[in-house]
Amino acid sequence: MPSFKSHVVSFVLRHSRKQAFSSPENMQRWIAAARKTETHQPPAALRARLDIQTHTVDGFPVYEIAAKGGEQKRILYLHGGAYVFEITAYHWHLIGEMADRLGYGITVPIYPIAPEHNFHAMFGMVGGVYRQMLEETDAENIIFMGDSAGGNMAVVLTMMAAEEALPLPSRHVLISPGLDMSLANPEVFEAERNDPWLGISGGLEAIRMYSAGIDRSDWHISPVYGDLSVLPKTLMLIGSRDLLTPDNLIFAEKARAAGVDVEIVYEEGMVHVWPLIDMPEARRARQSIVAFLSQETRSSAAREDARPSTGTDWTTAEAAE
Template sequence: MLKRILTIASVSVIASYLYAKLLEKRSYKSFLYEIMIRATKMKQPFEKKANAQKALEFVKEQTQGEYEGTNYNFDNAVYTKKIHNVTNYIVNDKEDRQQKVVIYIHGGAWFQDPLPYHFEYIDTLATAFDAKVIMPIYPKIPHATYKETFELLEEIYRRELEQKVSSERVVIMGDSAGGQITLSFAQYLKTVNMSQPSDIVMISPVLDGTFSHPEVYNYEKIDPMLGVEGSKYLISLWAGELSLTDWRVSPIYGSFNGLGKITISIGTKETLYPDAVKLSQVLNAQGIHHNFIPGYQLFHIHPIFPIPERAQFINKLKKIID
């Protein structure tokens, strides 16, 4: 019996490996992470409004107070600094005005603090680019809206420029909700007459909070992590008094002229994929150079996870940013 079980298990592993490598043409590790994502029901809070409300209620006390910190063991030197009474993680700061600066805006559907993977990712970024990486644990819903985070990011950005760091050496990057904030904040910088960062990098960004693209529901069916109804409810809280078509919430409705160089990374198994393609088409129609990096058969925020596709993404990014 044991021998039979082991044989069946071995055949299953080999079959799934061949499926991932030959048919889906991606790493087996990414395949296993997708299984983990589905098994842990990461999508559940986003499938229905009631689920999102329940998830928000569960974490709101935790996100209201001071961030408790991380157990991640950084390879690079790291310290924290309070700005606007918000904890900021600062990694690999060499106090060199020529050093590249990455302001990283983590995802979490506007209501969650960063995942452990986020800390590993910014540590990896700091090493790959020899960059100073700043990751603010920005205020979350239901305690705040977009306003407080824009004020925080403006202060962080202003302080870097006041230290004689050229904006041409600054990259603003974010994933998921953080990707939405990244592009909206770059658009906001124009309204306050501040110089643009060299690069605006979005990983699986939420671009349209209305989720009105006719294809989103087709992609929602294959997305292991995000759903429409819950996500729309959460971003409506982030919007505060604003319409969901306001560029400060849905940057696809904003202006793209005069922005830093835009890079979009998106998986083809994402609810957000149609809007990412739409943004690329809009930029092409306007003659705006940008980079579009699709992750074939890959899931939401896949570069954040420790899979081979992360290294592939960072290598592509190095060619774009460097």
Template sequence: MSWRLVLLVWLLRHLQKPLLARLDPVGARAQFEAVTSLFAAPRGTYVGKGRLGGVPVRRVVGPGVADDPAAPVLLYAHGGAFVLGSAKSYTGFAAQISTRLGRPVILPDYRRAPEHRFPAALDDLRAVWDALDADLGPERIVLGGDSAGGNLALGLLAQLCHLRIPGPAATFAFSPFTDFRDRAGSRRRNADADPLLPIGRLREVREFYLGDADPADARASPVLARFRGAGPVWLSVGTTEVLHDDTLQMAARLREDGVRTRVLEGRNAPHVWPIFGDYLPEARTALDDLAAFLSSVSAEAGS
């Protein structure tokens, strides 16, 4: 562990985790926006605003990345427990991954709970997907997300597989929430070890997002879905996260369906640690690993 990771884990454990435990999810929106605003987009970033499929989106192009309307893109669903976060708050991170991965990033402002419960956010992501698919074709789209956004990305992938619609060239998720049934052992095993997520809040997320919907609905819990025919998938998770088993079980399901899957486990790394790419060497290593994975997928597709 780098000294920066040690410091970050200490700060999250002693400052951020207690705050998350106290604040109600909706009340935490302003605080979340303030924290994510620290990840400012670098000079030279292009940010365009518009709509795709009727959904507000941002098109974020990092410095040095060609802004060609016909270029392959990354469709990214932001995290925030289905309640927090926005395309605006994720613009800085989107610029970072745009530069690292060499393509524009499309950030949907999907509808959030509790005002809009499941499956509103997933429907919005699907609408944006359909618009991009019509313009570019699925082979020119990479699908990604973090935490709740990782759930949405994997849920969309499952939906496309179920309907036998050609899916993205590849999919990735940082610390995805994949099982609303609350059966993963790491939810209890890592409850104290996780430096960021209070376990009690995860149960509240289910109420806020699902309402009366069935937690065993595969659209909400993609670990229960089938993925035959899906393109390669890359996943990352910290070893002390309460969502650790969500990722490992997701990988097992994907491999069971014959999907090429890579899992990167960050030793003692916090929830969605790649978002700290400007600060943590471990985060930069993770993003480099993802970039190499996507390059290999592109090379195989072109061979």
């Protein structure tokens, strides 16, 4: 059963953030308002406890959280925000917890966002970041992690690296990723009615501003249509009240058919990017990420489920705390 706090979060989102996705005009207004207050700076508490350095790639900041005690593994974290909003404190708190618990180095590019920039600028910058990482770290020690739009970027970046014959990351962690912008799946429209946060109309406006005229069914925008066989072992975290979930199920099935090892953590009643929000379900999700990346054995509280309508295997955390 979803926690009381998750119900509060859903209520607040429906009466606040949902407005941004309700129309193209509202999306533009929210972007304009966000530009007046956004900051990419890590919270002071994070800076106090972690070794964080900054450099630039293509003129944009890149934060580097140092690894602990000779640890070789590094995470490239690509933040969400519909390609139009800046990294937030919610992202930084997740990043900080991963740094604390795993001890890995974490690279956080503050990539150029739309409408001031587009697909080409974003991937030019994050591609440059990845090339720099490869100069310092073996690809087998690199993990791509991203939420929402950042999850999309992680998959697309891997596919683009494969095209260029670059070494590929060893794992993906995708939190509520956006993997199909084509609207080809009719289940998305039903899912929108149950989603207290995202909406199709405003979301399409964000894609229009970001996509540089590339067709929404092109794999550069919707990686579900790309060569999934190049992808590494993948953990996906999805919830039942997220309009992106139906497409994520299709992506998982297609990736598995292409030979990719895909693990899904599914939470009933959870909204878009719920692992970023401070509530019991998020704590379980973060433990799943740590287990996946550190090769720990999953908690006995996890169970395998099946969803007859899709045939997709699920791992669903029990509600007990």
